[in-house]
């Protein structure tokens with residue numbers, strides 16, 4: 024498979040109180056075309072920093088080393104065109120005073136240079152693709168008229184306007200209740216297949232990640248501790264930290280495994 028994205032020695036540091044905080048430490052990772060890779064790890068492990076670095080959205084104070092390459096693209100990747108980004112909170116990415124159809128159309132106009140009529144027609148098509156009922160009527164709605172799940176569908180529609188090579192979903196289902204979460208997971212999976220996109224699925228939940236990913240990369244304190252096929256990471260991880268995450272999310276009694284591997288204190292570092 025041809026690579027979509029290649030990270031080499033990617034490090035990101037933020038200025039802290041007195042010293043630099045290392046949010047990402049020398050990450051090497053490839054994502055193949057059409058591949059679904061999940062990044063998992065606790066809060067603060069560097070997952071969002073990785074996503075922002077890939078999408079060129081890091082804050083100005085971030086110090087970056089290493090490379091993010093897009094083989095075969097022949098130019099710098101652009102967010103909104105080559106990369107679609109879905110955030111945890113759809114309300115934050117939607118304008119509260121703009122009709123949702125117009126918001127998606129505006130993305131098409133700004134990023135693809137489409138005329139306004141064509142952009143609005145595309146918006147209705149995309150609302151249909153993300154299975155918003157009555158897309159023509161839905162296009163007229165304002166965000167506050169939609170449920171959380173519906174808003175996330177709109178945010179996903181806006182993210183795929185440019186037919187991106189890579190869709191990044193950063194905790195995109197974490198704020199939703201279980202049933203809506205499952206629906207949005209199914210939607211992301213279907214769109215990734217239909218569009219032939221690669222997927223970077225970011226979650227603190229290894230069980231959720233294993234439902235959608237071909238490969239899982241486990242992050243801890245900005246380091247990639249383990250990467251492998253999702254099935255292997257979930258059934259037979261080699262790193263003791265991965266056992267801890269499995270224990271926390273699948274209820275697997277990993278203590279024996281941990282003792283056998285290293286004797287790490289089982290629950291001390293897992294957040295709720």
Ligand SMILES: Nc1ncnc2c1ncn2[C@@H]1O[C@H](COP(=O)(O)OP(=O)(O)O)[C@@H](O)[C@H]1O
Nearest residue numbers: 037044046065066067068069070071072073082
């Ligand atoms: N804009 C920022 N300025 C300073 N430190 C930051 C900034 N963003 C993230 N960090 C720090 O970088 C580390 C990784 O954060 P983040 O990538 O958000 O982790 P995650 O998404 O896994 O929760 C944390 O220690 C966090 O406090």
Ligand SMILES: [Mg+2]
Nearest residue numbers: 070071072194
């Ligand atoms: Mg995050």
